[in-house]
Amino acid sequence: MKFAISYNTAYYGVDPEEVVAFARHAEDCGFEALYLPEHIVLYPGAMFGPYEIPPSLPYVDPLDCLSFVAAATRRILLGTGVLLLPYHHPVILAKRLATIDVLSGGRMRLLTVGLGTLPGEAHAMGVDFTGRGRRADEAIDVLRLLWGGGEEGVSFEGEFFSFDRLVSFPKPSGVTHLPIHVGGSSRAAARRAGRRGDGYFPGGALGPEERAVQLEIARSAAVEAGRDPEALEYTRWGSMDMTAERVEELAAQGVTRVVVNPTAADPEGRREEMSAFAERFALSR
Template sequence: MKFGISYGTPHQGVDPDKLVGFARLAEECGFESLYMPEHVVLYPGAKVGAFELPPTLPYVDPLDALAFVAAATERILLGTGVLLVPYHHPVILAKRLATVDVLSKGRMRLLTVGVGALPGEAEAGGVEFRTRGRRADEAIDVLRLLWEGGEEGVGFAGEFFSFEALCSYPKPAGRLPIHVGGSSRAAARRAGLRGDGYFAGGALGPEERAAQWELARETAAAAGRDPDALEYTRFGSIGMSGERVAELAGQGVTRLVVSSSATDPGEQREELSAFAERCGFLP
């Protein structure tokens, strides 16, 4: 089992010193990775399920924030949970991700993409909400194509993106994985067809979670991909016991991502250290 931690900017704020301090603390405590969420814009009445998002929540740009973190850390891997890929042009995004990966010496390893749940956010970005899934599929394909293409250039002709003989350099520092996040069966299928892993989110019941993970694996196998190569990431509670972690590992979970409920640096240290010690990865 691997362990990541999410820096939830809405309640932890955007103070640069606190962000760097938190990332260094996570690295010191042995966490594998640091995740940042994304919302491009919010608006009054925006809801994810039944939860209404206050429009003043300070979501920073996750890639800019991760580049900032990378410059202040040495080992911790960088992740997004999730990057709303339909709202980014993949040609530009390919450059940004490769740049972060190269400058962090290959630590942009846990890119996780999703399609978004807010219709107003899609509209603000000029994206039809109903097409965001197909747009995400094309974007993933374009990213990989540009990263793998050589000096002769690559071309793409799709519903949303098209180009001829493009070269995108620098390349990532090795193959850059793309994980798929979501709470739907469509997301699970996308992970099986195109992803390096599935990051299941949302308030799903045990039966639906198990069904989605099995669907991701079945879809991968039907597409001629190795289902055992898929990583399975889940959110967890930082207060969970070692026994619960072992139970999740038995369900196939390969990575747990937790978040700190504390904002005081001293309390964060206690919380992260205690979790790492319970789970056996405190250095």
């Protein structure tokens, strides 16, 4: 089992010194990766399920923040949980992600993409909310095409994106394409993960039966697409106080990675939580 940690500036704040201290402590503790979430814009009345999202929450751009973290760390992998893929143009995104990967020494390896749940956010970005799934599918294909293309250029003709003989350098460091994990809490997300993803990272508000169904959907979709279902990584959210028995339960369900969120209100308390978690699971050994 691999263990990663999430830093949410909406709740922890955007103090650059604290961001760096958190990332370095996570690295020293032995966490595999640091994840950041994304919201591009919020607005009064935006809802996440039954909860209204305070519109002033300071969500930073996750890729810019991960670049900042990469410059201050040495080993920890960089992840998003989730990047709202339909709201990014894949030609620009391919360049940004490859740049971060190269400059970080090959650490932009846990990109997780999702569709977003706020209609107003889609509207602000000029994206049809009902078509964002198809747009995300195309974007994944475009990213991989650009990363894998050579000096002769690559072409694409789709519903949302089209281009002829584009060349995109630099390439990701030492790989044909960066891994793309798919996040979401729907069966459509599970199918997308199986058809196109390198991993599946479902949301937290699902019951055990639905989780099992979605994992099977992802694996079946991988088989139908001619892909190896056993190669699909399976990431889940966990808690800072989770026990070894709980980790064993998750492993039995096929989980390969757990991402946790510190809950302390102050920076020192969060670092103490991280240290205790790392000691409990011997992360730095």
